[in-house]
Amino acid sequence: MRIDLSLLVPYLPFMLEGALLTAQVCVLALLGSLIVGALMAVARTSANSLLRRAASIYADLFRNVPFIVQLFFFYYGLPEIGIYIDAFTTGVVALSIAGGAFTSDVIRSGILAIEPGIIEAAQVSGLSKRKTFTKIVLPVALRTSVRPMGSVFINLILTSSILSTITLNELTGTAKIVASDTFKPFEVYVVLLIAYATLTYLVSLLIAALHRRLNRDLGEAVR
C-alpha cells in the first residue's frame, strides 16, 4: 500500500476551517465549564442545604449520562417542545454543562482541602464572603485542582469530536467528509490523530505552566 499525504493538500484549507471551529468551540466550552464548575463547586460547599442538594443532583446527572445522549437530547429532543438552538451554540452549551459537572468535582475537592484556619484568618480580618472566596478560597483551591482540571479539559477537547454528530463540521466532521471524498481514510485519520494530539498537548503544556505559576512558592517540588 502506498501512503500519499500530498493528495490531502487541496483539502487542507477545509480541514483547517474545521480545526478552527474545534478551537473556537473548545475555548468557549473550557471557559463555560470553568465558570459553571466554579459556581457549582461553591454551591456544593455552601452552608445552604438546598443549594448543596441541587448542585449535587446536577453533577451526578451530567456525569452519569453519556455525552452523546445529552447532546442528542439538546439538539434533536428540545426542538420537539419548541426550543431550537443552532448546532454551534448547542455544542458549546452541552460541553460546558457536561464539563462543568466534572470541573465542579475537581474544584470542590480543592476547596475541601483548604486548611479551615486560612479561611478563618480571612474572616476575622473582616474580608467579606465574596472577597474571601475570590481572594483566598478560589486561588488556593486552584493550586491543587489545576492539574486534575487539565485532565478534564483535555477530555473536553476529545469529546468535542462528538459534535460532528449534530451536523457541526469541526475537525472530526471535516475529516469524515474528506475521507469519504478521497477514499483515503488512513491518511485522513493519521492527520486527525496528529491534530488532536497537538491540540491537547498544547493544553497540557499550558496547564503545567499554570500549575507552576500558582505553586511558584514551592519551587522545584512541583515541576
Place this chain on the structure above:
Amino acid sequence: MIKAQSVRKVFGSVTVLDGVDLTVAPGEVVSILGSSGSGKSTLIRCINGLERLDGGSITVDDFDVSKPRELAEARKRSGTVFQMFNLYPHMTALQNVTLAPVEVLKRPKAEAEAEGRALLASVGLADRADAFPSQLSGGQRQRVGICRALAMKPRYLLLDEVTSALDPEMTADVLDILAKLAKEGTTMVFVTHEIEFARTISSRVVFLEKGRLVVDLPTEQFFAADGGLANPRIAQFLSKMRKD
C-alpha cells in the same frame, strides 16, 4: 472595652464555656491560663466571632459580635494571631499583611505596602517581605501573622497559643515582639502555656477550668501564695506547667 457576659458555648453534649464573664479594658494585657480543653481558645474564637454563642453576650467597644452587621465593626477593632499561623499560602509575606488593609479598610495600595514593609522590618523580616509562607521558618511565619493582625491597627490583639507550634528559640523571638507590643500599650488577650512570660507581661491573669472562669486577678496576686496559688487546682496546674 471587650465585655463577655455569661458566655455559654456547647459542642454537642459538651459544655465548653459555662457562663464566662470577662472584661478587658484598653491598655490591659490579660493572660488566659488553663489546661487544654478548659475553653481558652473557644473563648477567643467567640470574641472574634468564629464561634456562635449559645448563651450570654460579647461586645467589642459596644458592638455585639452575635449581630452580623455589628460583627464586621467588632472585627475591625480586634486582630487575631493563630496557633498554626494560618497565613495565605499563595501570597507573599507582604501580600498577607496588606490584603485586609486594602480590601477592608480601602487603603491605597502603595500606602498599605509601605506600612506593611515597615511592620515586617520592625519584626526583623525586612528582607523576607517577598517570600512565600512555605519559604519561611515557623517563627518567621508567626511574625508575619502578628504583622498581618497589626496592619489593621486593631485596638485589641487576640493571641491564641501563638507560640505552641514553635521551638524554644523561635518562641523567644515571638515573645520578644509581644513584650515590645505590651510595653507600647497594645491591649492583648493572650491564651498561652508560657507561664513565666504571662507573668512578666500581663496586667491580669484569668484561669479557666472546665469552661468556668475560676479566678480573675491582677498578675501579682495571681502568683502570690495567698492569692491565686491558694486555689489547689491553680497551684497544681502551675507546678505541672513549670515541670514540663
